[in-house]
Amino acid sequence: MPSHENGxxxxxxxxxxxxxxxxxxxxxxxxxxxxxxxxxxxTYSLAxxxxxFSSAGGNGSISVIAPPGCVxxxxxxxxxxAVANGGNGSGSGMLHYQIAANTGADRAGAIHIGGVTxxxxxxxxxxxxxxxxxxxxxxxxAGGWKTTFTLINPxxxxxxxxxxxxxxxxxxLTLALTFPQSVENPxxxxxxTVDRTLNPGALLVIETADADRDPVLTGWAQLVSTSxxxxxxxxxxxxxxxxxxxxxxxxxxxxxxxAFDNTGGVATGLAAANTSTQPAVFSLMIRDDAGVSxxxxxxxxxxxxxxxxxxxxxxxxxxxxxGTIEFQMPLGGQTSxxxxxxxxxxxxxxxxxxxxxxxxxxxxxVASGGGWKTTFTxxxxxxxxxxxxxxxxxxxxxxxxxxxxxxxxGTSVTGAASxxxxxxxxxxxxxxxxxxxxxPVVVGSAxxxxxxxxxGFAIFxxxxxxxxxxxxxxxxxxxxxxxGFDNTGGVSTxxxxxxxxxxxxxxxxxxxxxxxxxxxxxxISLAAHAQASxxxxxxxxxxxxxxGTxxxxxxxxxxxxALGLRATPNATLTTIPVLTK
Numbered sequence: 001m002p003s004h005e006n007g008x009x010x011x012x013x014x015x016x017x018x019x020x021x022x023x024x025x026x027x028x029x030x031x032x033x034x035x036x037x038x039x040x041x042x043t044y045s046l047a048x049x050x051x052x053f054s055s056a057g058g059n060g061s062i063s064v065i066a067p068p069g070c071v072x073x074x075x076x077x078x079x080x081x082a083v084a085n086g087g088n089g090s091g092s093g094m095l096h097y098q099i100a101a102n103t104g105a106d107r108a109g110a111i112h113i114g115g116v117t118x119x120x121x122x123x124x125x126x127x128x129x130x131x132x133x134x135x136x137x138x139x140x141x142a143g144g145w146k147t148t149f150t151l152i153n154p155x156x157x158x159x160x161x162x163x164x165x166x167x168x169x170x171x172x173l174t175l176a177l178t179f180p181q182s183v184e185n186p187x188x189x190x191x192x193t194v195d196r197t198l199n200p201g202a203l204l205v206i207e208t209a210d211a212d213r214d215p216v217l218t219g220w221a222q223l224v225s226t227s228x229x230x231x232x233x234x235x236x237x238x239x240x241x242x243x244x245x246x247x248x249x250x251x252x253x254x255x256x257x258x259a260f261d262n263t264g265g266v267a268t269g270l271a272a273a274n275t276s277t278q279p280a281v282f283s284l285m286i287r288d289d290a291g292v293s294x295x296x297x298x299x300x301x302x303x304x305x306x307x308x309x310x311x312x313x314x315x316x317x318x319x320x321x322x323g324t325i326e327f328q329m330p331l332g333g334q335t336s337x338x339x340x341x342x343x344x345x346x347x348x349x350x351x352x353x354x355x356x357x358x359x360x361x362x363x364x365x366v367a368s369g370g371g372w373k374t375t376f377t378x379x380x381x382x383x384x385x386x387x388x389x390x391x392x393x394x395x396x397x398x399x400x401x402x403x404x405x406x407x408x409x410g411t412s413v414t415g416a417a418s419x420x421x422x423x424x425x426x427x428x429x430x431x432x433x434x435x436x437x438x439x440p441v442v443v444g445s446a447x448x449x450x451x452x453x454x455x456g457f458a459i460f461x462x463x464x465x466x467x468x469x470x471x472x473x474x475x476x477x478x479x480x481x482x483x484g485f486d487n488t489g490g491v492s493t494x495x496x497x498x499x500x501x502x503x504x505x506x507x508x509x510x511x512x513x514x515x516x517x518x519x520x521x522x523x524i525s526l527a528a529h530a531q532a533s534x535x536x537x538x539x540x541x542x543x544x545x546x547x548g549t550x551x552x553x554x555x556x557x558x559x560x561x562a563l564g565l566r567a568t569p570n571a572t573l574t575t576i577p578v579l580t581k
Contacts, residue, residue: 042067042070043070044070044072044114044116045116047062048176048188048190050110050120050189051119051121051191052123052177052189052191052192052193052194053099053102053120053123054122054123054192055103055122055123055125057098057099057102059096060097060098060099061094061095062074062095062111062113063094064092064093064095064113064114066090066093066114071089072088072089072113072114073088074111074113075111078107078109080099081097081109081111081120082100087111087113095111102123102125104124104125106123107121107122108122121189121191123162123194127160127162127195127225127226128160130162130224130225130226133223133225133228133248134222134223134248135248135273135336136220136232136249137271137272137337138220138246138308138340139208139233140218140235141175142208142210142212142216143212144216144238144239145235145236146208146236147208147233147234147236147246148206148207148208148233149206149207149233150205150231151163151198151203151223151229151230152198152204152482152549152579153198153199153200153227153228154201154228154230154482154549154581155228157227159225159226160198161195161197161198161204161224161225161229162193162195162225163223164192164222165192165193166219166221166273166304166305167217167218168306168307169302170301170306171304172192172193173217173219175190175191175210175217176209176210176211177189177194178206180205180207181205181514188209199515199516200516202514202515202516203514205547218308219273223248230579232245232246232576232577234246234566234574236572241570241571242345244347245349245470245575246338246349247349249337249338251355254328256326256354257324257325257352257353257354257356257381257455258324258325258327258337258339258353259339259350259377259428259456259457260311260318260325260339261322261341261377262312262321262322266341266343267310267311267341267343268310268340269309269311269341269342270308270310270337270338270339270340272306272327272337272338273306273335273336274301274306274334275304275334276303276334277304278303279300279301279302280333281298281299281330282333282335283298283327283328284296284299284325284327284328285325286317287325288323289321289322289324289428290427291426294315294318294323295317297315301335322430324379324426338352341459341468343468346461348469349470350457351472351473353379353456356379356381356382356453356475357453357475358452360388360448360449360475361447362447362474362500363445363446363447363458363471363473363498364445364562364563365445365471365533365563366400366446366458366460368403368442369442370435370437370440370441371437371441371462372435372462373433373434374459374461375431375432375459376390376429376430376432376456376458377429377459378390378423378428378431378455379426379454380425380426380427380428380452380453380454381454383425384425385425385452386422386451387450387451388420388421388423388454389449390418390419390446390447390448392416392445392446393531394442394531397499397526397527397528397530398529399417399418400442401416402417402435402442403415404416404419404431406429406431406432408429412434423452423454443533445496445498445531447500455473456473457470457471458471458473465573467572467573468573474562478580479553479556479558479559480552480580481560481578481579481580481581483495483576483577483579484548484549484564485536485547487547490569491566491569493537493543493566493576494564494565494567495550495563495564495565496531497524497526497552497560497562497563498526498531498560499527499558499560500560500561502529503557504526505526505558505559506525506555506558507523507553507560508523509522509552511540511550512548512550513546513548514547519542522540551581562578563575563576563578564578
C-alpha cells in the first residue's frame with residue numbers, strides 16, 4: 001500500500017474499480033441480450049402449454065426455455081393470476097405464480113412470456129345441479145400408454161361436464177391433456193380436473209399426452225354432469241398401437257362377475273376403482289370354469305383408490321385356467337371394475353356382468369372364416385341350473401350354419417345354426433366358430449335365449465393382424481341408440497346393425513358432426529332377424545374427415561341391436577360402445 005494513502009482510501013478505490021467492472025459486465029449482458037433480441041436469436045418456449053386448477057386455487061411453476069442472455073418477464077392477463085418476484089428472468093429458468101380461489105363459474109386466463117402464451121383454466125366452485133353420472137375404472141398415460149376420452153351429450157340442451165382423475169392412492173392424478181377438436185389447442189394442459197360444456201348431440205374428445213419416456217401413470221376417472229352424458233375411453237399402447245375400450249360404468253350393482261381366461265398364452269388383467277370417498281374392502285370369489293372355488297381374496301382400497309394387476313400375479317391359482325371372479329360390494333360401497341385380455345399382442349377389455357336376468361340378449365356381429373374367428377363366453381351367474389340357446393342368423397335373416405368348436409370339451413361340429421347348453425351355477429361355457437381361412441368370411445348376428453341368469457360376450461379375432469374386439473351381449477331394449485364415430489386422420493368407423501324382432505324394422509339414422517350439427521338423416525331397412533354391416537365413410541360420404549355421432553331410432557315394436565367398430569391406419573381394431581338415449 002502506498003505511504004501517502006491510508007488503508008481506507010485504498011480500499012475504496014479498489015471497491016470502486018470492482019463495482020465499475022461489475023457495472024460494465026451487467027451493461028455488456030444487457031447489450032448482448034438486446035443484440036440477440038434485435039437479431040431474432042432470442043427465441044422463447046415453454047415446457048408445457050398450460051394448467052388447469054381446482055376452484056381452491058394454488059401455486060404453479062412454468063419452465064421457460066431461452067438462450068443465455070435472453071431476458072424475459074411474465075405478464076398475467078387477469079387479476080386472479082399473480083406472478084412471484086416480478087416474474088422476470090434471463091435465459092432458461094422458472095416462473096412461479098399463484099392462482100386465487102374461485103367462487104364463481106369456470107374461468108380462463110393466461111400468462112404471456114416472451115411472446116409465448118401459458119394458458120390457465122380454473123373450474124367453478126360448484127357444478128350447478130351436477131352429479132356423478134359414471135366412472136372409468138382404468139386410465140393409463142405415459143410409459144408407452146395414451147388414453148382418449150370420448151363424451152357425448154345425447155340430450156336436447158347444453159350440459160356441463162367435469163372429468164376428475166384419481167391416482168392409485170385416491171389423490172388427484174395430474175395428466176397432460178390435449179383437445180384435438182380445438183383449433184386453438186396450444187398443446188398439453190396439466191390437469192387433474194377439467195370442465196367443458198357440450199351442446200346437444202355434440203361429441204367431445206380429450207387425449208392424454210404425457211411423454212412415453214416418463215413412468216406410466218395409472219388411475220381412474222370420474223364423470224360429473226348436469227344432465228345425462230354418455231361416453232367411453234380408449235387406451236392405446238403407443239409402440240404397438242394396440243387399443244382397448246374402457247366403457248363408462250353407470251351401474252351400481254351389489255355384485256359383478258368377470259369371466260377370465262389364462263390358458264394358451266392368454267393373460268387376464270383386472271382394474272378396480274373405489275368410487276366412494278370412504279375406504280372399502282371388496283370380497284372376491286374366484287372359481288374355475290366348472291364352478292370349483294379357487295380362492296377367496298379381498299381387495300382393500302382407500303377412498304377414491306385404484307388398483308390394477310395381472311390375475312396370475314396376485315392370484316396364482318388362476319394360472320392356466322378359465323373361470324370367473326365374483327365381486328361382492330360391501331354395504332354402502334361403490335366401485336367400478338374392468339377386465340383386460342392380452343392374447344399374443346392383441347389387447348381388449350372384458351365386460352363385467354351385473355344384474356343378469358333370464359331376458360337373454362343379442363350380438364350385432366358374428367364373423368367366421370376368411371381369417372376371422374368369433375369366441376363366445378357365457379356365464380351362469382344365478383343360483384340354479386340354467387339352459388341357454390344361441391341362434392345364428394345371416395344378413396338376410398335366415399338361419400346361419402357355422403362350424404363350431406367347444407374347447408373345454410375338446411369337441412367340434414361341422415355346422416350348426418343353433419346351440420343349446422345346460423349350465424350349473426357359477427360355470428362358464430366357451431364356443432368358438434371354426435370357419436376356414438381359405439373360405440370367404442361369413443357375417444351375421446346371434447340371439448341368446450335362456451331359462452336362467454345367463455350373460456356373456458363374444459370376441460372376434462382377425463387372424464391376419466392378430467387383432468381382437470369384444471362384442472358384449474346386448475340386453476337393453478331401448479328403441480334409440482347413439483354412438484360416436486371418428487373418420488379423421490385415417491381412422492375408419494364401421495357399423496353393424498341387427499334386427500332381433502320377427503318383423504321388418506325401419507331404422508331412422510341421424511348423422512351429426514361433433515358440434516351437434518345435422519349431417520344427414522338416412523333410413524336403413526332390415527328384414528326380420530336380418531343384419532347389415534358397413535363402413536360409415538363410403539356409405540355416407542358426408543362423414544368423411546369428420547368426428548361426430550350416429551343415432552339409431554326405431555318405432556314401437558321394433559327391436560334392434562347395434563355395434564360400432566374402429567379401425568386405425570396401424571391396422572388396430574376395437575369396438576365402439578353403443579349408448580342408449
